Amino acid sequence: MENSTLQDITSSIESKFPDCTISTDNYGMTNIVCSRESIIDLVGHLKDDLGFGFLTDICGAHYPLIENQEFQVVYHLHNLYKNIRLRLKVNLATVDLAIPTMVALFPAANWMERETFDFYGIQFEGHPDLRRILNMDDMDYHPLRKEYALEDETRSDKKDSFFGR
Amino acid sequence: MDSAMMLEKLVLILVILAITLVVALYLTFGERKIAAFFQDRLGPNRVGPFGLFQPFADGGKLIFKEEIIPKNAEKWLFILGPGVAMIVATITSAVIPWGTSIELFGRTIALQVADINIGVLYIVGIVSVGVYGIMIGGWASNNKYSLYGAIRASAQMISYELSMGLSLIAVIMMSGTLSLNEIVSQQPSWHWNILYQPLGFLLFFVSALAECNRAPFDMAECETELIGGYHTEYSSMKLGFYLFSEYINMFISCAVISCIYLGGYNFPGMNYITDPTWLGLTQVAVMFAKILFLVFVFMWIRWTLPRFRYDQLMRLGWKSMIPLALVNLVITGLVIGIMKF
């Protein structure tokens, strides 16, 4: 299946994972939105059968205005044989921020998932070592969520009025 | 031994000590200038003409810096370490013949502090004590990096002293004496031992590099791996002593090399100088020229070559140097035997 084209790939996914929605955006990238129950199987299928052997990136995003889909985990996969990139998205709700981990499939996912956890508080279930990675361990919030300010809230030396805030 | 003799020796000791210290002081400066030369830089040039007073600035600063003895360090050994290193470094110079003799105030003064008949053994012995300074200091600091430096240094010393000693034995077999003065006087004019013992010279030179902890064998310090190695925890003049003893060691090692292999104070055409005082002074100058050239080579190597890895260093020591030294020994023995036969 390593020589499959994008067409084959999408049809293969559609037949195997009917709950995924596949679309192509204006920039030629194929987006697949799937549920968190099927993400590991889907990525496993992509990796083992369709030649997507390279995990480019994992990141989170926060859309507080979309109800029950406030958080999103975005995966970028790359098929190096055919040079096809895929973007997978999983929507999550604030009340239940958990998604299975991908470390078993790609060791590279380890730190990317830790970073996503650090920034957004998304729990990766089954992750071997889910700790904060960039911020201090004793930080009590997840800074990249939209409700938190960029600046340090405790600082006292800078007057906001000077900065037009 | 009359009192004039005592006085004479005392003055000689003081003069040699002073010269050694000044030379070591300026070797630090020379090292920095030579490094700068190799690296297309200028090097220190702000203190005095051409930066000549730079070593005094360093010394003055180090003396007036705060002494820190870490809380968990073994206090006495921590202080003892640099002391041992410094003392051992300075007493080696006792057996080096700097020249034959000069005549002063109607007396013939030998330009050697002590012409003991086991000079070579004395040097080998003292140099092995030298590692204690590093070992004690590194161990007493109670710092893992220091400990690594100390362990590396001691293992390295042990393995390189063997090849050093073996290559020395070949020379001793040739000359039939253990006295340094005797060895030097057996190499008149240009009949230097390096011509008869080229392999031995090479082995001895490499071992000397290792004994002085100079690159490419600066395992004990190794600043990119062990931060400062054995002297990581040292500040102020204790650090100064360690750095200083390193340069004195280098100076003395070069003196020993030039005595044993490069004919010491001998130079071609020295029979033409008849006045004993002038001869003595020229000999001292020639000796110094040889030493400084060797020091330059030491520094040249330091600023050109990368350093070995610890296990490669041991492999080189045990698997290449010692067998080669043994081969050298056997060949020397055979040649001496054939000549006698």
Add this chain to the structure above:
Amino acid sequence: MSELKINQNGQLTSLDTVDGEIATLNLGPTHPATHGIFQNILKVDGERIISAEPTVGYIHRAFEKLAERRPYQQVTPITDRLNYCSSPINNMGWHMTVEKLIGAEIPKRVDYMRVIVMELARIADHLVCNSVIGVDTGALTGFTYVFQEREKIYDLFEEICGARLTTNVGRIGGFDRDFSPVFLQKLDKFLKEFHIIFDDFTNLLERNRIFMDRVIGAGPITGERALSYGFTGPNLRAAGVDYDVRVINPYCSYQDFEFDVPIGKDGDTYDRFLVRQEEIRQSLRIIHQAKDNIPAGNYHGDVPSFFLPPKEEVYRSMEALIYHFKITMGETPIPAGEVYHSVEGANGELGYYLVSDGGRTPYRLHFRRPCFIYYQAYPEMIKGSVLSDAILTMSSMNVIAGELDA
């Protein structure tokens, strides 16, 4: 205690049999070999490393949050500080991402100009990395040699944009000015003279017996493992995988140039060193081609809502004044959408995942930082090797703290 298995590189192959006292060694955060700030807590048995536990984030500066508060053109200075050894590549990558989002047409001349600047930056970056490998083996001299060349590259950057290190070069849509004749002169001179010192440097290290003994077999990784760990760039190519974004997804007219993608075999420190050396030569080749074939044309694309009009225009024409105001205040229309664009940074695939909601700032901007992703393989790469090898492995991976921690 059962027998230890040691292969010919002096590396321990079987770790289960280690029996003895195990010490903890703290490598970092300010250890000289880290070149930047990160920490490794090593478990060592003598000099042998049994396990490593890296801690990163010591200079986490919240780039992604910061980018959410800044108009598009003001994100460029942030990208400078990602991989600060080769900032122009980061700048250009960001510009191209935005151009992709707004669908701007960029003239060929801009592409060629960008290629020249980016390849210069790549040379500068690889020079630092390779000379630092030298420093970590104890040979400081090569480092000062190549820094003279780096100064010349800085000079060239100054001629283009006025800054040395964090260049903030170019604009969305092209460059803020054309290459000056002085720049071209200096570039010619640089291309002519570069090889002198570079050859010196090469002679100093590349076939140096001690250096080779040190780096061959230090910190190896197989191509397969490297891919699964998300390696990209020279480190992946040293492991034998010929993945280069410039070739596989040509951006910026890289398809016009002829160059080779060097690959290594064992993925060890020596291979990484050699791959970088060869990439420097290939970059020179690309610069030569780009300089000789640079097409005529405008030095910026037609993107009035992003490209600041020239100052004289602003004083004279109403339209220019309006655009100038809008751009400066960050009030330019942006289509909503999301793009992923990647460039071949000096360390590997530098990706920008940009989500726009049509507002004045990016809604979400995620940087795919190659360092961050491949540094997690470090414990595996140094397991069982000695301390000295671990340090060389770290410097040859070219881990840049600014990029690692974002």
Add this chain to the structure above:
Amino acid sequence: MVNIVEQPEGHEGQGFFATSMDKAIGLARANSLWPLPFATSCCGIEFMATMSANYDLARFGSERLSFTPRQCDLLMVMGTISKKLGPVLKQVYDQMAEPKWVLSVGACACTGGIFDTYSVLQGIDKIIPVDVYVPGCPPRPEQIIEGLMKIQELAKNESLRRRNSDEYQKMLESYNIETTK
């Protein structure tokens, strides 16, 4: 007319001839500032350029870098210091032997620079005393050299006993740094 002869320098105060001694040691210290490069990010690369052939910090006797705080006189903080790194920096400062100077290189170290964010310390003077600030993002090597020369000025004119004065102790205490007294 009566001329009142001034007392010779060093006749009173801290001890006979102490001032000349001060001057000599000040000169020595100024010309032998061994830096500890606490280089975290971009400014560190400019520091490398400062060390290398074109700018050559060695001219001032400052080329002996040592990474162990015990042996350094000058802590050069170059680059962003995040809150996670703050305690490390303070510890390094603590471990240095007196007399010690701090050179804060670059906008990030001085004020936090463009990174007014939740994770970045807004200036290292929040945790350790700073002697000279070098602005710039990153500063050019010439600027770093000028910063060093300013430190040299400070070192030259510093009294030998300044570090024992109550004022200095109070200053250290205000940073919560343990004093030796």
